[in-house]
Amino acid sequence: MPDTATPFEEIIYEVDGHIATITLNAPDRLNTISGPMLDALSEALLKADKDKNVRCVILTGAGRAFCAGLNLQTATTGSGAVESAHLDLRNTPPTILFNMDTPTICAVNGGAAGYGMDTALGCDIRIMSDKAKMAAAFTKRGILPESGGTWFLPRLLGWEKACELIFTGRTLKADQCLAEGLCVKVVPHETLMDEARALAAEIAANAPMAVQASKRLMRMGLSEPFTEHVHHVFLQLLPLIKSDDAREGMMAFLEKREAKFTGK
Incomplete structure (x- = not known):
């Protein structure tokens, strides 16, 4: 039986065999990341990385979105300006993901926009539902890819294509992400987690x-x-x-x- 333990209900942490599954669980707001949710996700990732029994981590979202970005209702002041003092980027999920030794798979179940896109890119491997998409909408919101996008995208796409995507703030459908090399495969939505678990099990079977x-x-x-x-x-x-x-x-x-x- 899976071992489930999480300090916040907005992050679900489960271990089954050698595979840990971390689920963003705020579907009513498209899994946008609040401050407490950010801390809980960081804690769950660190917990998985420290657990010698865990050999692979799957990160996914509940509902129709993977993550639509930061929760702007809690990240802005009354005037609408972002409270930058509250955004500690050093110990947040994209940085933790990069430094983890445990392999990570992002099962992108729906839209991954802004911070959600950066978080997906921070995983080692991405499998996308045919209903999923990635939205690099940073410049459309007056900001930049704040949590790794400017580092990942030139390496994944090359300089010119990364410039085109970031400067325009375009949204890419799953098949476009596959064509550009932003995911390893696109699968029918209903088989996404089965595909992710099968790949995780293949990884976990190795030394x-x-x-x-x-x-x-x-x-x-x-x-x-x-x-x-x-x-x-x-x-x-x-x-x-x-x-x-x-x-x-x-x-x-x-x-x-x-x-x-x-x-x-």
């Missing part, structure tokens, strides 16, 4: 320390020269070779069977 080390080294490789990077890879490889999981992986290969990894 967790090796998967997490691979993610950590890819992240490091984004900002270091090749020579330094392969040195860091070698240093990471040394303890992995001595692990129980490495021995199990080699024996399973020789014996032509499925490996059973323990994370040790």
